[in-house]
Amino acid sequence: MTLLRTVPQKRVALLLVSLGIVILMMLWKPYALIEGLQRGGLYALIALPMALILGIVGIINLAHGEFMMLGAYFAYWLGVYFGIDPLVAMIPALAAFAILGSMTYFVTIRRALKAPELNQLLLTFGLAMVGMEFANLMWTSQPLKPHLSYVYSSMALGKLRFGTYAFIYTAAAIVLLVLLLLFLRRTRLGRAALAVGQNPRGARLVGIDIQRTYLLIFGLSIALVGAIGAMFLTRHSVFPSAGSPFTMKSFCLIAMAGMGNLPGVVWGGFALGVAEALVLSFRGYGGWADVVFFAVLVAVIMGRSYRRQTA
Amino acid sequence: MTAKGKAAVLKVWVLAVLVVVGAGFVVAAEEGPIKLGAVLPLADITGAQGSKAMQLAVAEINAAGGLLGRQVELIIIDDESKPEKGAAAIDLLATVHNVDVFIGGMSSGVHLGQLPALKKYEKVTVWIGAASSLVEQAVVGMDWYFHVHPWDYLQGASYVEGWAALQAEYPLIKIEKAFWAYEEGAFGTSSYNGSLVAFSNWENVGESFKSALLGGGDYRSVLRHAQEFDPDLFIWVGYAADALPIMEQAREIGFTPPLFVGSPPGWPADFGGSALANGVCAYGMWAPSIKNVSPVSEHFWDAYVAMFNEEPATYFAPLGYTNVYVVAEAIARAGTLEKEALITALEATSYVSPLGETLTFSPSNLIEHQGFSKQKILQWQNGAQQVLWPFEYATALPAYPFMGK
Numbered sequence: 001m002t003l004l005r006t007v008p009q010k011r012v013a014l015l016l017v018s019l020g021i022v023i024l025m026m027l028w029k030p031y032a033l034i035e036g037l038q039r040g041g042l043y044a045l046i047a048l049p050m051a052l053i054l055g056i057v058g059i060i061n062l063a064h065g066e067f068m069m070l071g072a073y074f075a076y077w078l079g080v081y082f083g084i085d086p087l088v089a090m091i092p093a094l095a096a097f098a099i100l101g102s103m104t105y106f107v108t109i110r111r112a113l114k115a116p117e118l119n120q121l122l123l124t125f126g127l128a129m130v131g132m133e134f135a136n137l138m139w140t141s142q143p144l145k146p147h148l149s150y151v152y153s154s155m156a157l158g159k160l161r162f163g164t165y166a167f168i169y170t171a172a173a174i175v176l177l178v179l180l181l182l183f184l185r186r187t188r189l190g191r192a193a194l195a196v197g198q199n200p201r202g203a204r205l206v207g208i209d210i211q212r213t214y215l216l217i218f219g220l221s222i223a224l225v226g227a228i229g230a231m232f233l234t235r236h237s238v239f240p241s242a243g244s245p246f247t248m249k250s251f252c253l254i255a256m257a258g259m260g261n262l263p264g265v266v267w268g269g270f271a272l273g274v275a276e277a278l279v280l281s282f283r284g285y286g287g288w289a290d291v292v293f294f295a296v297l298v299a300v301i302m303g304r305s306y307r308r309q310t311a
Numbered sequence: 312m313t314a315k316g317k318a319a320v321l322k323v324w325v326l327a328v329l330v331v332v333g334a335g336f337v338v339a340a341e342e343g344p345i346k347l348g349a350v351l352p353l354a355d356i357t358g359a360q361g362s363k364a365m366q367l368a369v370a371e372i373n374a375a376g377g378l379l380g381r382q383v384e385l386i387i388i389d390d391e392s393k394p395e396k397g398a399a400a401i402d403l404l405a406t407v408h409n410v411d412v413f414i415g416g417m418s419s420g421v422h423l424g425q426l427p428a429l430k431k432y433e434k435v436t437v438w439i440g441a442a443s444s445l446v447e448q449a450v451v452g453m454d455w456y457f458h459v460h461p462w463d464y465l466q467g468a469s470y471v472e473g474w475a476a477l478q479a480e481y482p483l484i485k486i487e488k489a490f491w492a493y494e495e496g497a498f499g500t501s502s503y504n505g506s507l508v509a510f511s512n513w514e515n516v517g518e519s520f521k522s523a524l525l526g527g528g529d530y531r532s533v534l535r536h537a538q539e540f541d542p543d544l545f546i547w548v549g550y551a552a553d554a555l556p557i558m559e560q561a562r563e564i565g566f567t568p569p570l571f572v573g574s575p576p577g578w579p580a581d582f583g584g585s586a587l588a589n590g591v592c593a594y595g596m597w598a599p600s601i602k603n604v605s606p607v608s609e610h611f612w613d614a615y616v617a618m619f620n621e622e623p624a625t626y627f628a629p630l631g632y633t634n635v636y637v638v639a640e641a642i643a644r645a646g647t648l649e650k651e652a653l654i655t656a657l658e659a660t661s662y663v664s665p666l667g668e669t670l671t672f673s674p675s676n677l678i679e680h681q682g683f684s685k686q687k688i689l690q691w692q693n694g695a696q697q698v699l700w701p702f703e704y705a706t707a708l709p710a711y712p713f714m715g716k
Contacts (some may be wrong), residue, residue: 031535038530141392143523143552147585152563163531165561198634235559236528237552237579245526284517287495293606 016265025274032277034162040171044266045228049175049221049251055260056197056217060117062124064250065243066131067222071097071229072238073135079146086146086234090227095133101222105215113214128244135240143237151235166235170270176224177266184262193217197260243291252293256300272296335550345377345648348410350425353389353633356624357417357577358498361439361631363619364611365414378642385635386410392417394424401428411648412437414634417627419443426450435653437638439630442466443501444676451677452535455650456520457657459634459682460596462675463501467509472595473700475542477688477709480702485696485712486570490542491517492533493558494549496525502548502574516540523552530557531564538566546572551579558587569712578584580624583694592688592715597626597666598696599709600706603619604667611665637662637670667704 025033050064061067074096075089084092104127105250112123154163184190195203196213229243236242253272257264275296276289349365351358369385378385386408390397397418404410405428413429413436416422422441426449429436437457444463450456461469478484491506493499503517518536521527530553537545545568554575556704561571572592582588602609611632615623623629637660637668642648644654658680662670668683675681686701690710697707 031531035531036394136354140356140359142356142551143554143579144581145579147555147581147587149586152559152587154563154565161565163560165563185470236556237523237554239524239552242523242552249526279576280529281535283518283536286521286532289521 009164014267016218017031021274025278029278029281030160031162032281033274035166036277037170037270038166038273039169039277040270041167041173042232042269043246043249043253043273044173045169045176046225046232046246047253047265047269048173048180048262049224049228050247051251051254051257051260051262051265052180052224053221054254055249055262056193057109057214058197059111059113059120059253061221062121062125062247063131064126064225065245065247066100066128066135067097067225067243068229068232068246069135069238069240069243070100070131072233072236072242073139073144073229074226075230075233076144076146076238086148086230090230093227093230094223097226098223100226102215102219104222105218109218109261110211110214128247132240132244135169139240141239141241143239143242145237146233148234168231168234172228172231173266174271180262189213189216218272249293252297256297258304268300343425345379345642346381346386346408346410346412347635348401348404348408348413349385349387349415349631349634349670350390350397350413351415352392352406352417352421354443354578355388355392355417356580357440357627358389359644360623360625361415361417361627361634364615364623364628364631365635367611367615367618368632368639370618372635373637377682377692378639379646383523383635383639387415387496390418390421390425392421394421396480397421397425398428401425401432405432405434406589412638412642412653414439414638415631416440419446422446423449429456435638435650435657437634437657439627445484447675447677454679456635456652456678457672457680457682458675459630459637459670459676461683461686462681463505463559464509465675465684466594466686467505468505470688471509472685473688476702477700480694481709481711484570484709486513486543488514488540488542489544489546490537490568491514491515491538492523492537492545492549493519493554494525494527494545495519496522498576499548506546516542520547520549521550523556524550528553528556530560534561534564534566537568538564542568544568544570544572546574548574551575551577553584554579554582555585555587558585558591562587567714574715577625577627581690583696588691589693589711590710591690592699592713593696594686594691595626595696596686597629597685598687598689598698598706599623600695600697601665601667603702603706604704607663608667626666633662633664633666636664667698 046068050061053059053061071093074093075086078084078089079086108123112120153165153167154161184194192208193213196210197206200210252266253268256268272293275292279289279292280286351362353359353362365385369383373382384406388400388403390400396438413434416438417440419441423446433455435455439459442460442463447462468685474486478486492501493503507515518533520530520533570592574594602612611629640662641653641656641660643653644659658672660670660672664670670682671682672682687698689696690699692707698704699709
């Protein structure tokens with residue numbers, strides 16, 4: 001009872017509804033639940049760094065997917081030249097993409113912070129094009145993928161046989177969420193970043209270096225998405241346009257969760273992943289998965305808008 | 312001399328200068344190289360290796376003295392897999408480079424965009440790509456147009472013939488039920504619809520999936536549906552980006568049909584390096600192993616590796632090589648670049664190609680000059696593609712069932 005008193009009733013209701021759905025799906029469509037949580041984990045994982053930039057720097061980074069794609073190439077070539085596994089390559093990718101992100105911020109983003117939003121969008125769209133064409137020139141459009149036997153590891157529970165490796169995305173999304181929340185709420189730098197995201201002028205008045213905070217968050221986000229690219233590579237081929245669709249999905253997740261709502265991004269990712277997997281589990285209805293994705297998105301945004309009007 | 316007389320002398324001098332300069336240009340033009348204009352998607356492995364193979368053929372021809380006493384110049388333009396770029400390339404080759412023959416090609420979509428430009432110039436064209444029968448419908452009556460690659464319906468017919476021949480030759484192989492997983496775009500859908508007609512004697516079930524190329528990459532639901540259907544043959548029609556992930560996910564869920572077939576336009580260069588590739592069947596016009604049964608293919612392989620320090624991995628490499636040689640031999644037979652003579656010489660083509668077959672031109676359903684009419688059924692075995700059918704080019708026995716099920 002103490003717990004129920006401290007946790008808002010709305011969250012308890014959400015938790016109970018989620019639990020109900022999970023139990024129902026475990027009985028009805030266990031594969032859709034398992035694979036939905038796995039693909040939803042990937043969506044959430046990729047969307048989190050974008051949510052961080054949007055929530056604090058206030059920029060929609062349309063080159064988000066391209067940074068992930070470059071991270072995947074980075075890991076691929078580390079594997080080719082030095083025999084490094086993509087999961088290990090996440091560590092050098094973090095460092096390399098922190099530098100790339102910081103340079104990108106210094107050279108381009110910093111100069112567009114006060115520009116109209118449309119100009120910022122065009123700038124990041126341009127960065128996306130540069131990233132894609134750079135990859136095309138360097139490595140052609142041929143898909144590349146390392147051969148990794150652990151990615152098709154599986155387990156069987158009775159007649160239920162499913163892949164276990166893809167849970168890495170689910171786990172990574174939750175771990176990243178926890179780490180980001182700890183960073184933002186428990187560290188001085190993180191609290192400063194939150195303050196900048198909420199009110200840049202007020203933050204400046206209390207002595208927070210806005211530019212340094214923006215640089216830190218942008219660099220951190222690009223470092224994270226570069227490392228996620230290495231993890232993405234374990235199960236997916238990389239090619240110049242591999243990242244673009246994930247920019248759109250990430251943005252939709254953030255829109256669904258609401259600005260700055262990192263836990264919402266993860267919940268939304270799981271919800272959309274499971275919804276997609278449920279649709280795909282019916283033979284011949286696979287084409288509806290995207291429709292469901294965007295229908296859920298529209299329904300949530302409209303629902304939120306309705307609640308605000310009635311509040 | 313009167314003013315009138317001076318003017319007349321001046322006119323004669325000007326005329327003489329013009330004649331001399333003009334004649335110089337004509338002589339220079341006649342002594343210049345014979346120009347072949349190629350359009351290919353250079354960022355794709357098909358175009359990249361096809362263009363290299365063309366350069367190899369031109370180098371060999373020039374080293375042997377050229378054609379008609381002149382050197383051969385190959386001008387290659389990248390169509391970037393875009394119809395508008397492909398059409399602009401034709402204009403550029405015709406107007407700026409003034410090429411004698413158009414060659415090259417890969418995508419049907421790009422080629423459909425190029426056809427208005429080709430029809431404008433009506434130069435002799437020998438095209439190695441563009442398998443869609445929509446292209447065939449658009450080139451009816453163009454006597455200067457020669458098409459090398461089998462049309463889509465010819466490919467479908469050859470697969471029917473090939474699988475029937477394999478079942479007859481190896482009674483262990485039985486195909487009564489097939490599951491088709493096809494990418495949801497035009498390529499996959501049209502392939503599936505065409506296959507339903509071609510393989511009407513099988514029990515066919517199909518389901519679309521979102522290719523990794525378009526943001527997909529999770530094939531498990533389709534694979535599970537295939538597993539429930541328990542087909543004798545499972546075939547996926549998608550892109551190279553799907554090749555390895557689809558095999559990994561099939562292994563993940565334990566899906567091992569007796570025949571596992573992939574039908575992408577091109578395979579990833581290192582697909583054979585995966586342990587999961589073993590036993591996967593494929594369609595194609597050529598496999599590196601053909602060099603073991605064809606001296607022309609062996610020569611092509613050795614020369615290509617020596618020149619570029621890489622192995623040809625797509626059939627567009629020997630096809631590009633064939634493209635140049637077919638045109639070169641026709642020019643040599645015609646003894647001129649005059650259009651009608653060149654068309655007649657091309658019609659008499661009988662070129663033993665590195666693809667295995669001898670290339671000749673004969674009528675297809677709608678056009679007069681169709682080259683190859685069959686694809687081959689291949690299988691990945693121990694990292695290399697082997698030919699299973701046609702039996703005259705077979706380089707290995709079928710590994711059946713897939714994964715030793």
